[in-house]
Amino acid sequence: MLRLHKMDxxxxxxxxxxxxxxxxxxxxxxxxxxxxxxxxxxxxxxxxKGIRTYLLDGDNIRTGLNKDLGFSEADRIENIRRVxxxxxxxxxxxxxxxxxFISPFEADRRMARALFETDEFVEIxxxxxxxxAESRDPKGLYKKARNGELSNFTGIDSPYEAxxxxxxxxxADKEELDAILSSLLAKIIF
Amino acid sequence: MLRLHKMDxxxxxxxxxxxxxxxxxxxxxxxxxxxxxxxxxxxxxxxxKGIRTYLLDGDNIRTGLNKDLGFSEADRIENIRRVxxxxxxxxxxxxxxxxxFISPFEADRRMARALFETDEFVEIxxxxxxxxAESRDPKGLYKKARNGELSNFTGIDSPYEAxxxxxxxxxADKEELDAILSSLLAKIIF
Numbered sequence: 001m002l003r004l005h006k007m008d009x010x011x012x013x014x015x016x017x018x019x020x021x022x023x024x025x026x027x028x029x030x031x032x033x034x035x036x037x038x039x040x041x042x043x044x045x046x047x048x049k050g051i052r053t054y055l056l057d058g059d060n061i062r063t064g065l066n067k068d069l070g071f072s073e074a075d076r077i078e079n080i081r082r083v084x085x086x087x088x089x090x091x092x093x094x095x096x097x098x099x100x101f102i103s104p105f106e107a108d109r110r111m112a113r114a115l116f117e118t119d120e121f122v123e124i125x126x127x128x129x130x131x132x133a134e135s136r137d138p139k140g141l142y143k144k145a146r147n148g149e150l151s152n153f154t155g156i157d158s159p160y161e162a163x164x165x166x167x168x169x170x171x172a173d174k175e176e177l178d179a180i181l182s183s184l185l186a187k188i189i190f
Numbered sequence: 191m192l193r194l195h196k197m198d199x200x201x202x203x204x205x206x207x208x209x210x211x212x213x214x215x216x217x218x219x220x221x222x223x224x225x226x227x228x229x230x231x232x233x234x235x236x237x238x239k240g241i242r243t244y245l246l247d248g249d250n251i252r253t254g255l256n257k258d259l260g261f262s263e264a265d266r267i268e269n270i271r272r273v274x275x276x277x278x279x280x281x282x283x284x285x286x287x288x289x290x291f292i293s294p295f296e297a298d299r300r301m302a303r304a305l306f307e308t309d310e311f312v313e314i315x316x317x318x319x320x321x322x323a324e325s326r327d328p329k330g331l332y333k334k335a336r337n338g339e340l341s342n343f344t345g346i347d348s349p350y351e352a353x354x355x356x357x358x359x360x361x362a363d364k365e366e367l368d369a370i371l372s373s374l375l376a377k378i379i380f
Contacts, residue, residue, distance in 0.1 A: 009234055009245075040198070047199045052207065053199060064278060068268075078258075088254060089254070089255070090280065093285055
């Protein structure tokens with residue numbers, strides 16, 4: 001009896017209230033590839049269209065929910081597991097969730113995808129050659145990794161497993177941001 | 191440069207889009223006190239008013255994000271910590287989050303409250319005498335706890351620290367659900 005009316009407000013009810021589908025737009029790519037830049041710009045465009053959005057990234061996840069986690073391989077796997085689970089709750093809540101994490105391991109991305117319906121998970125591979133990312137190095141992280149001040153750094157002493165079949169494959173050193181946004185907005189269904 | 195436009199879509203922008211404030215409505219009380227029943231009913235009323243809501247409870251948290259946690263004291267503390275952090279992300283995303291967890295420890299509830307602005311955290315103490323909850327025992331949990339099949343069970347072999355200054359104190363064995371809902375809807379500002 002306690003659970004009798006439990007599921008009345010569910011994802012379909014929230015879709016009707018919001019007037020749009022919810023889903024996760026999962027960005028993956030090495031540090032400095034431009035994931036956050038593209039995700040931020042896309043979020044602004046979606047918000048303008050009246051779509052409820054939220055961006056999960058290191059800034060709001062690593063300082064809160066996952067502040068107990070470090071950067072060992074096990075902790076990085078757990079980091080991505082929790083991001084997937086939070087995204088699932090938010091998609092259930094009616095939100096278009098954008099995630100911007102390196103998420104270098106195929107198995108972890110597959111685990112995240114498995115939490116969602118087929119049309120709810122959009123994987124975007126932001127593909128920038130390591131040499132270019134390292135030469136730009138806006139946060140100085142590659143330099144620190146090369147100096148041994150950071151360990152388990154993707155591309156340096158930890159692998160990046162490129163997606164084999166992403167929904168979108170962005171060549172970040174060749175495409176302009178406006179063109180990337182236009183393409184994403186034209187093809188992702190909300 | 192990567193973070194230049196980072197915070198353009200923020201909580202105030204989402205409040206404008208949704209037409210209502212976001213906050214967390216935190217229910218606390220022993221097992222069987224009626225937290226979920228009241229939270230579910232309140233969520234339905236809020237949804238009818240066009241408010242974006244989400245209910246976090248054991249059903250969606252323990253089976254996903256927190257499926258790595260058990261029921262030791264340390265794990266129960268971590269369970270509540272993560273619920274608070276997820277609620278914070280969702281409030282940032284513009285949602286009215288209802289949480290229905292026993293959350294028996296004052297320190298944990300204080301930690302959750304500290305994540306929010308003053309007017310964003312509403313604590314509701316669903317107060318049912320243990321003897322009544324145990325006599326009803328709809329899920330048979332108290333019986334299992336008395337038999338030693340469950341340990342660290344609130345009210346049996348683990349304490350419930352009643353809130354000293356909750357925003358609402360519901361006497362669950364004396365008040366009717368409709369009256370409770372009317373009172374909450376009249377006094378909580380969205």
